[in-house]
Amino acid sequence: MKNTILLLILLGQASILSFAQGDFRPGYLIMLNGDTLHGKIDYKAPLLLHEFCLFKSASSSESRKYWPNQILGYRFQDDKFFVAKEFKGEKSFFEYLIKGKINMYYLHSETGGTYFLDKEDVDLQEIPYSENILSRDGSYYLKKSTEHFGFLHYNMQDDPTIQPKIYQIDKPSHKNLIRLAKTYHNNVCDDEECIIYEKADATISIQVEPVVGFGKVSLQTESINIDGGSFFEAGGYVHFRYNKNERLSIKLGLTRQFSNQEDRSWFKAPFHVNYTIPYRRIQPSASIGINFYPNGLNDRLLGLSHTNYLGLGVNTRISQKTWIHVQGNLDLLPVSYKFHNQDTPIRPVSRSVNIGLFIQL
Numbered sequence: 001m002k003n004t005i006l007l008l009i010l011l012g013q014a015s016i017l018s019f020a021q022g023d024f025r026p027g028y029l030i031m032l033n034g035d036t037l038h039g040k041i042d043y044k045a046p047l048l049l050h051e052f053c054l055f056k057s058a059s060s061s062e063s064r065k066y067w068p069n070q071i072l073g074y075r076f077q078d079d080k081f082f083v084a085k086e087f088k089g090e091k092s093f094f095e096y097l098i099k100g101k102i103n104m105y106y107l108h109s110e111t112g113g114t115y116f117l118d119k120e121d122v123d124l125q126e127i128p129y130s131e132n133i134l135s136r137d138g139s140y141y142l143k144k145s146t147e148h149f150g151f152l153h154y155n156m157q158d159d160p161t162i163q164p165k166i167y168q169i170d171k172p173s174h175k176n177l178i179r180l181a182k183t184y185h186n187n188v189c190d191d192e193e194c195i196i197y198e199k200a201d202a203t204i205s206i207q208v209e210p211v212v213g214f215g216k217v218s219l220q221t222e223s224i225n226i227d228g229g230s231f232f233e234a235g236g237y238v239h240f241r242y243n244k245n246e247r248l249s250i251k252l253g254l255t256r257q258f259s260n261q262e263d264r265s266w267f268k269a270p271f272h273v274n275y276t277i278p279y280r281r282i283q284p285s286a287s288i289g290i291n292f293y294p295n296g297l298n299d300r301l302l303g304l305s306h307t308n309y310l311g312l313g314v315n316t317r318i319s320q321k322t323w324i325h326v327q328g329n330l331d332l333l334p335v336s337y338k339f340h341n342q343d344t345p346i347r348p349v350s351r352s353v354n355i356g357l358f359i360q361l
Helices: 002-018 147-155 174-188 335-340
Strands: 024-031 036-042 053-057 063-066 071-076 081-087 090-099 102-109 112-119 122-126 131-136 139-144 204-220 225-242 248-259 265-276 282-297 304-319 322-332 348-360
Touching: 024 053, 053 071, 071 090, 081 102, 081 122, 090 174, 102 174, 122 147, 204 248, 204 322, 225 265, 225 348, 265 304, 282 322, 304 348
Parallel strands: none
Antiparallel strands: 024 036, 024 071, 036 053, 053 063, 071 081, 081 090, 090 102, 102 112, 112 122, 131 139, 204 225, 204 348, 225 248, 248 265, 265 282, 282 304, 304 322, 322 348
16 A cells, blocks of 8 residues: 555656646747747646747747737647737737637636627627526525626627527527627628637547556455455556547556466456646646456455546657556445445555556557
């Protein structure tokens, strides 16, 4: 157990160090004179994307910070576009959602996010919307404001057919405001297309990961003291990642664990949800899920068919499409076992370390 805790601490420290690496992606700046400067831009936390742009030119490895008063805007290649705009005396980088007869923007803040619009004869305005929790007769409920209905209708009044679509917007979002602005543009403009600034079409990427590892199976509580011995593990995983949210992925696979006690082995089939911070060279990750054991987890250890799972790992890039992955793993007594054995606390039943090779297909 001490070795497992030490491993998790080391992986956690590696995760913290990785925050200094940055995640620089292809993009360009729009300078004050209208020229574009191509290079790489740090894809940092959403709040920071609105505050400043950290940029590396193609000819330099040094990064430079640009503020909203220094450039007109910046864009990641085939991805988010930010423009410098002033609102209530403060200048920020607004995410540009759609350009047309009416333009939509988004500004992230510590308290949430706010949407804005402007058009040829209308300066930048905030789209009003709020949510409040109210109490009535001892019960609480969420009240959503409706001010945005009248506001949007007023700014699109030259299109008499748009009102029903406005009232379908229960809560403003990227998706429904882009769809609304596109419909409005197409209804009032015949000679040019609107431009939507967002990621390319949604796709699912696949990574395969051959993996080896070692660990120990045991369970120690006040009433149970079982030593299932150590094991060697080998097998493979498949990771499915949705490009609209590259931090999240689903991991499936099959491994076989070989016990050092007699001639016994068992299979493990994971179903994990992974969260990865996508920095460029070193990427910390955390996982949660269920491990299934088709033939039981070590018959000396209750013959469990599944366990709850927690993991903490680090990916290190070795080439454009290849990563080395090191992960510490904890298998815990399943909640279902706890229901039938209420005196037994949720304790680890297996501790292991895996080393894998991520390969992007």
